[in-house]
Amino acid sequence: MFDIEKLKFDEKGLIPCVVVDSITKKVLTVAYMNKESLKITMERGLTCFYSRSRNELWLKGETSGNYQHVVSITADCDMDALTVVVEKDGPACHTGTDSCFNTPVYQSEALSEFSLEGLYNLLVGRKQDKPEGSYTTYLFEKGIDKILKKVGEECTEVIIGGKAGDKAETVYEIADLAYHVMVLMVEMGISVEDIHRELASRHIIDHKVKQEKMQ
Secondary structure, three states, X not given: XXXXXXXXXXXXXOEEEEEEEOOOOOEEXXXXXXXXXXXXXXXXXXXXXXXXXXXXXXXXXXXXXXXXXXXXXXXXXXXXXXXXXXXXXXXXXXXXXXXXXXXXXXXXXXXXXXXXXXXXXXXHHHHHHOOOOOHHHHHHHHOHHHHHHHHHHHHHHHHHHHXXXXXXXXXXXXXXHHHHHHHHHHHHOXXXXXXXXXXXXXXXXXXXXXXXXXX
């Protein structure tokens, strides 16, 4: 067990904590802990912070139900700040949004970051706004049968590329398949987080099976 006495709390006995979503890797919030709240967090596996405005401990989700289950806690090189990776039960922000960080201040056009979550959100926007001339709009307007047909076609293309041993073509077709699968996800209301949780649960099961075989 890590000795929290090694951490450097400030003159008020607090240490800043950057809370990160384990699935999206997005920063959810920045909060503070003291020794007591950190101990509670480690004992219960749920984030417990110290409220500087109310001068009291608060277990995240105790009133809202939006608990944050702790995956890991890591200290920085100076031991005076923490990163807390969590799986959340609901919005992290008191305003009802997933993250407290929602106001863009600056974004480089040249260094725009791609993510599956970003693509998913773009597709959600396409379904809601249905911009004219968009291929994605076309798929949503045609409905589930058309989307499923395209998923099937792209699966076939991946198989053909893989069987031929053509790496570049297979990468291209997998990207096409991923796009159409995500259109299907949006159509059915399946989130990236839903898929991540399912895969994570299988990883745990697989790990247990391996352990049993070794015994």
